[in-house]
Amino acid sequence: xxxxxxxxxxxxxxxxxxxxxxxxxxxxxxxxxxxxxxxxxxxxxxxxxxxxxxxxxxxxxxxxxxxxxxxxxxxxxxxxxxxxxxxxxxxxxxxxxxxxxxxxxxxxxxxxxxxxxxxxxxxxxxxxxxxxxxxxxxxxxxxxxxxxxxxxxxxxxxxxxxxxxxxxxxxxxxxxxxxxxxxxxxxxxxxxxxxxxxxxxxxxxxxxxxxxxxxxxxxxxxxxxxxxxxxxxxxxxxxxxxxxxxxxxxxxxxxxxxxxxxxxxxxxxxxxxxxxxxxxxxxxxxxxxxxxxxxxxxxxxxxxxxxxxxxxxxxxxxxxxxxxxxxxxxxxxxxxxxxxxxxxxxxxxxxxxxxxxxxxxxxxxxxxxxxxxxxxxxxxxxxxxxxxxxxxxxxxxxxxxxxxxxxxxxx
Amino acid sequence: xxxxxxxxxxxxxxxxxxxxxxxxxxxxxxxxxxxxxxxxxxxxxxxxxxxxxxxxxxxxxxxxxxxxxxxxxxxxxxxxxxxxxxxxxxxxxxxxxxxxxxxxxxxxxxxxxxxxxxxxxxxxxxxxxxxxxxxxxxxxxxxxxxxxxxxxxxxxxxxxxxxxxxxxxxxxxxxxxxxxxxxxxxxxxxxxxxxxxxxxxxxxxxxxxxxxxxxxxxxxxxxxxxxxxxxxxxxxxxxxxxxxxxxxxxxxxxxxxxxxxxxxxxxxxxxxxxxxxxxxxxxxxxxxxxxxxxxxxxxxxxxxxxxxxxxxxxxxxxxxxxxxxxxxxxxxxxxxxxxxxxxxxxxxxxxxxxxxxxxxxxxxxxxxxxxxxxxxxxxxxxxxxxxxxxxxxxxxxxxxxxxxxxxxxxxxx
Numbered sequence: 001x002x003x004x005x006x007x008x009x010x011x012x013x014x015x016x017x018x019x020x021x022x023x024x025x026x027x028x029x030x031x032x033x034x035x036x037x038x039x040x041x042x043x044x045x046x047x048x049x050x051x052x053x054x055x056x057x058x059x060x061x062x063x064x065x066x067x068x069x070x071x072x073x074x075x076x077x078x079x080x081x082x083x084x085x086x087x088x089x090x091x092x093x094x095x096x097x098x099x100x101x102x103x104x105x106x107x108x109x110x111x112x113x114x115x116x117x118x119x120x121x122x123x124x125x126x127x128x129x130x131x132x133x134x135x136x137x138x139x140x141x142x143x144x145x146x147x148x149x150x151x152x153x154x155x156x157x158x159x160x161x162x163x164x165x166x167x168x169x170x171x172x173x174x175x176x177x178x179x180x181x182x183x184x185x186x187x188x189x190x191x192x193x194x195x196x197x198x199x200x201x202x203x204x205x206x207x208x209x210x211x212x213x214x215x216x217x218x219x220x221x222x223x224x225x226x227x228x229x230x231x232x233x234x235x236x237x238x239x240x241x242x243x244x245x246x247x248x249x250x251x252x253x254x255x256x257x258x259x260x261x262x263x264x265x266x267x268x269x270x271x272x273x274x275x276x277x278x279x280x281x282x283x284x285x286x287x288x289x290x291x292x293x294x295x296x297x298x299x300x301x302x303x304x305x306x307x308x309x310x311x312x313x314x315x316x317x318x319x320x321x322x323x324x325x326x327x328x329x330x331x332x333x334x335x336x337x338x339x340x341x342x343x344x345x346x347x348x349x350x351x352x353x354x355x356x357x358x359x360x361x362x363x364x365x366x367x368x369x370x371x372x373x374x375x376x377x378x379x380x381x382x383x384x385x386x387x388x389x390x391x392x393x394x395x396x397x398x399x400x401x402x403x404x405x406x407x408x409x410x411x
Numbered sequence: 412x413x414x415x416x417x418x419x420x421x422x423x424x425x426x427x428x429x430x431x432x433x434x435x436x437x438x439x440x441x442x443x444x445x446x447x448x449x450x451x452x453x454x455x456x457x458x459x460x461x462x463x464x465x466x467x468x469x470x471x472x473x474x475x476x477x478x479x480x481x482x483x484x485x486x487x488x489x490x491x492x493x494x495x496x497x498x499x500x501x502x503x504x505x506x507x508x509x510x511x512x513x514x515x516x517x518x519x520x521x522x523x524x525x526x527x528x529x530x531x532x533x534x535x536x537x538x539x540x541x542x543x544x545x546x547x548x549x550x551x552x553x554x555x556x557x558x559x560x561x562x563x564x565x566x567x568x569x570x571x572x573x574x575x576x577x578x579x580x581x582x583x584x585x586x587x588x589x590x591x592x593x594x595x596x597x598x599x600x601x602x603x604x605x606x607x608x609x610x611x612x613x614x615x616x617x618x619x620x621x622x623x624x625x626x627x628x629x630x631x632x633x634x635x636x637x638x639x640x641x642x643x644x645x646x647x648x649x650x651x652x653x654x655x656x657x658x659x660x661x662x663x664x665x666x667x668x669x670x671x672x673x674x675x676x677x678x679x680x681x682x683x684x685x686x687x688x689x690x691x692x693x694x695x696x697x698x699x700x701x702x703x704x705x706x707x708x709x710x711x712x713x714x715x716x717x718x719x720x721x722x723x724x725x726x727x728x729x730x731x732x733x734x735x736x737x738x739x740x741x742x743x744x745x746x747x748x749x750x751x752x753x754x755x756x757x758x759x760x761x762x763x764x765x766x767x768x769x770x771x772x773x774x775x776x777x778x779x780x781x782x783x784x785x786x787x788x789x790x791x792x793x794x795x796x797x798x799x800x801x802x803x804x805x806x807x808x809x810x811x812x813x814x815x816x817x818x819x820x821x822x823x824x
Contacts, residue, residue: 011600036596051670055645056703057624058631063701070631074623140781143757149673149739153652157662157741160749162653164578167569172653172660172743173640175567177621179581186588187436187779191787193595194416194440197602198785206416210780213752214760218776219432219584221476223746226460228773229472233747239555239576242459247555249564249573256637258573260559321550326540328556330574333629333636336562336619342547348616349626360630363623366586366616367593368542371608372600 010037011372015196018095018102019043019079020119023051024152024178025136025212026108027075028185033104033192034078035365035374040106041098041389042079044382045086046411052076053382060357066382067356073379077352077362081380082389086117088409095119097394099127103199104192108136111146121207130205132195134188138180140211155180155212160220166236180212187215245293246272249330250305252313258330259308259316266290268325275323276307337361352378386410413786415441420598422506423447423497424481425488428455428580429552429614430510430538431477432587437506437594438480439779439787445504445803446483447497450822452796462769468796470769475793479764479775483794484803485824488519492823497521498529499808505601506594510538513548523609533607536594538586542613552614554580561618562625568638575638586617648702651714653743654721660743661721661729665714672697674739681736682720690716750774764792800824 015038019030027042027050034040044050052072055061061068084091095118099105105124107114114120114135121133135141138150156162156179166173188210195206217224223234239248244264252259263269266289273282281287281303286296293300308316313329320327329335336343343349346368349361355378365374390396390410404410418441424434425447438444446453456468463470487493498521501507507526509516516522523535537543540552541560555576558564563582568575593610601607624645628634636644641653643664650665663678665671679691690712694700702710721729726742733740744752755761762777777788804810804824818824 009604011596014603032592032596054668057645058627060631070627071624074627139754140758143754145734145754148734148737150741151664151666151670151739153662153664154739154741157653157660157743158749158752158754160744160746161577161579161581162660162662163743163745165567166575166578167572170569171641171655173568173575173638174643174653175563175577176636176639176644177563177566177625179577179585179621182621183581183585183588186585186592190436190440190588190592190595191416191780191782193592193599195782197595197599198416200602201419202414204784206785207783208780209782211758213754214758214776215588215779217749217752217755217760218779219581220579220746220749221776222460222473223579224750225472225476225773225775227746227750229462229771230460230464232460233745234578235745236578239573243457244553249555249559249575251573258559258565260555260564262553262555264553321547324551326551326553326556328550328552328559330559330565331562332565333562333622333625334633336560336622337626337629340560342541342545342560342613342615343619345545346542346613346616348619361626363620363626365589365593366613366620367589368611369593369597369600369608370611371606372597 009372010375011369012036012038012193015039015104016102017041017104017106018098020105020107020109020114022108024075024181025184026106027052028182029134029136029188030079030106031075031077032185032189032365035376036369036372037375040079041393042076042081042380043084044081045083046382047085047087065356070357070360073354073357074363076379078375078377079380080385080389081383082386083383083411085409085411086119088407090404090407090409092118094390094404094409096127099124099131101393103132103196105131105133106192107134110149111135111137111141125205130199130203132192132199132206132208134192134208134210136184136188136210136212138212140214141209150212152178152181155216158213159216160223161216164220164223164234164236167238168236172236180216184210184212184215240297245290245297246300246304248301250308252308252316253311254313257313259313260328260330261304261320262326264326271323272320272325275319275325279307350376352376354378355381383411414784415787416782416785417441420505421445421503422508423500423504425507425509425511426538427453427510428458428473429583430508430587430590431455432584433536433538433590433594434481434508435477435479436588436591436779437508439789441787442506444481445799446478446481446794448483448485448796450485450487450824462771478793479789480791481794482799482803483797484800485797487823488521490821490823492818492821494519494521496808496823501526501529501533503807504530505532505534505598507533507535508538508590508594509535513537513539513543527607531607532601532605534594534597534601534610536590536610536612538590538612538614540614542616543611554582557582557614557618560615562622563618566625566636566638569640570638582614582618586612586614589617648710650702650710651717654718656721656729657723657725659726661726661740662743663738663740665717667700667702669698672700673737675700677736677738678717681738682716685720685723687720687723688716762789766792768795797824
């Protein structure tokens with residue numbers, strides 16, 4: 001496939017993306033394309049610093065250097081970065097050339113904001129009628145809430161996702177990782193790539209309007225149907241689910257160590273009983289069927305916890321999995337980053353060198369195209385490719401480049 | 412009917428509950444998606460809830476939710492005849508979606524390499540707990556197990572109780588979106604080059620890919636972020652994001668800097684207008700407000716005032732008055748509230764689908780996103796078991812009535 005010594009071909013080689021994405025949704029959308037070989041020109045400005053370039057998440061991150069934020073890097077691998085102040089009038093001519101160059105425009109500003117800058121779909125499709133443009137937002141581009149700003153949990157709260165998470169006797173909780181902000185980009189990127197294929201077949205471009213609320217609401221469809229059809233209003237239920245028992249997170253030996261176990265059918269229950277060495281309680285009729293285990297779930301969980309508590313979490317997982325019972329250690333980030341042999345063998349985190357932060361792990365796309373593998377490169381420093389993009393990709397003369405530079409447009 | 416983004420392509424969907432939303436995304440894009448079920452039906456049809464609480468493979472609302480717009484055929488892949496029929500279908504298809512334990516399809520002579528010999532253009536997307544290869548590849552998994560193994564679960568829940576799962580099957584859903592994305596990227600490449608391939612999706616990796624902010628905290632500072640109920644740690648300070656109000660809960664992330672400035676200022680004003688004690692008033696420049704620069708005690712005082720404020724208001728007040736004041740809050744909706752949400756209604760988010768066999772009609776989400784040139788909508792209820800056997804086996808593969816009868820009797824279909 002590949003010539004000797006050259007990089008192997010990537011799935012989206014040749015696709016060109018003008019990227020106004022920022023924060024999480026926009027950045028992660030274009031990252032999917034860039035990691036698979038699309039040429040992504042990520043437009044930033046020192047006058048409007050990206051959320052993830054400002055957040056001092058780690059102790060080595062300064063208040064002043066936009067290039068010492070590893071979070072930004074995780075979200076923006078494999079892209080070219082240029083600086084362009086969209087509020088400066090001459091930026092328009094640069095954007096026009098970038099739009100002519102691009103197949104795709106990606107953005108996630110508050111709906112209407114890009115249009116006010118002169119770069120909305122109407123304006124950009126007038127320059128290039130077959131452009132594919134995607135905008136992600138919290139609520140969508142239309143409707144009474146369209147212009148409202150939102151973050152990750154906005155979609156989570158309004159969609160029912162948060163209401164369904166937690167214990168029945170307490171208020172809802174949420175994990176310390178995003179959901180809405182990270183599920184929406186997969187849908188937008190899917191739409192963009194499908195639109196590229198649609199354009200190949202029909203010659204037509206596309207405008208894509210994707211809302212976090214709508215994508216998040218989609219995943220609770222079973223609860224919606226249960227309410228409509230049966231009048232059951234589902235709510236928080238801890239770790240229990242209707243079709244498995246035991247199904248929970250059980251304490252293990254050590255400080256705050258846990259193992260998740262799920263027994264979904266009779267075969268797995270028999271395997272579970274074997275795995276625990278078959279203590280007398282496993283033979284009690286009250287635990288013999290899924291229905292009876294569901295009825296006696298409190299007692300069942302207490303007995304399971306008694307058994308798991310005698311073993312390290314890793315051992316519980318090993319014993320259970322060897323017997324054919326779904327089980328997994330509740331891993332910390334240390335476990336995930338340092339000790340997980342599965343993630344290691346699959347090279348989920350690739351160590352890459354960043355010019356400011358040095359070598360650290362960069363996550364690869366969690367869906368592997370086995371012939372045209374993703375090739376993750378580190379993120380651009382602020383404005384790192386401004387000159388390259390202007391003079392090489394857009395063919396701008398040195399004189400014009402210098403003039404724009406002096407006018408403060410390219411910052 | 413308006414066009415869809417991927418009309419004219421066909422997928423064979425062998426997945427169970429781990430992968431069914433992937434096929435649903437593909438079918439909403441216009442891909443003719445044929446669920447290939449074992450005789451008797453996909454085991455995932457046993458997942459509750461059921462219509463009228465009657466356990467029946469044709470009444471699983473869980474199955475209905477994630478299999479809209481698909482066709483269904485039954486086929487015993489473990490029989491020689493079944494394998495032969497499947498290969499003939501693969502010749503006429505563009506995608507195979509599957510979620511079997513790695514190696515199972517290979518053992519039937521239907522793994523990627525074997526299918527690629529039948530149809531080199533085929534794209535096989537595999538959605539499994541830990542991926543196709545590696546020491547855990549044969550491990551069993553589930554939503555909860557993937558969450559546990561990813562570092563997501565350890566960050567969710569009350570500190571005095573075990574880590575707790577996300578209520579909806581969020582990891583399945585997002586993994587299926589990842590799988591659809593990988594499939595479509597592979598499709599684009601296939602259309603450019605003629606070359607198919609396998610797409611390998613690991614539920615664990617999809618979940619790990621959410622944890623960037625915690626990963627960098629570990630990698631750079633050896634700091635572990637644990638579950639803390641309604642408190643979220645993004646950066647230097649842990650602040651409260653979920654609050655109790657008079658009649659429910661509200662999402663309002665207390666964030667510093669420019670991102671939080673507008674909402675913070677508006678909330679502070681509202682606290683003032685309520686005549687409540689307002690320590691937030693001391694902040695003069697919200698744009699520059701940095702949690703790293705204030706003390707833990709000062710932050711606690713702020714949050715106590717915000718807690719009191721929200722307990723003073725109903726969900727409705729926070730939704731309506733909060734919107735007018737631009738505090739950037741979002742109320743925590745129940746599934747019933749979601750169906751009434753004015754924003755979703757204004758965007759024609761819902762579609763009623765007829766279930767004539769069940770004598771009912773149910774409202775479903777209509778779209779994942781909107782496009783101006785295409786309508787990538789949910790249009791039809793999920794299929795009955797083997798509903799399209801005749802169409803596919805007789806019309807598409809040209810089997811005679813006698814042949815179909817014989818296959819039925821042999822338990823192949």
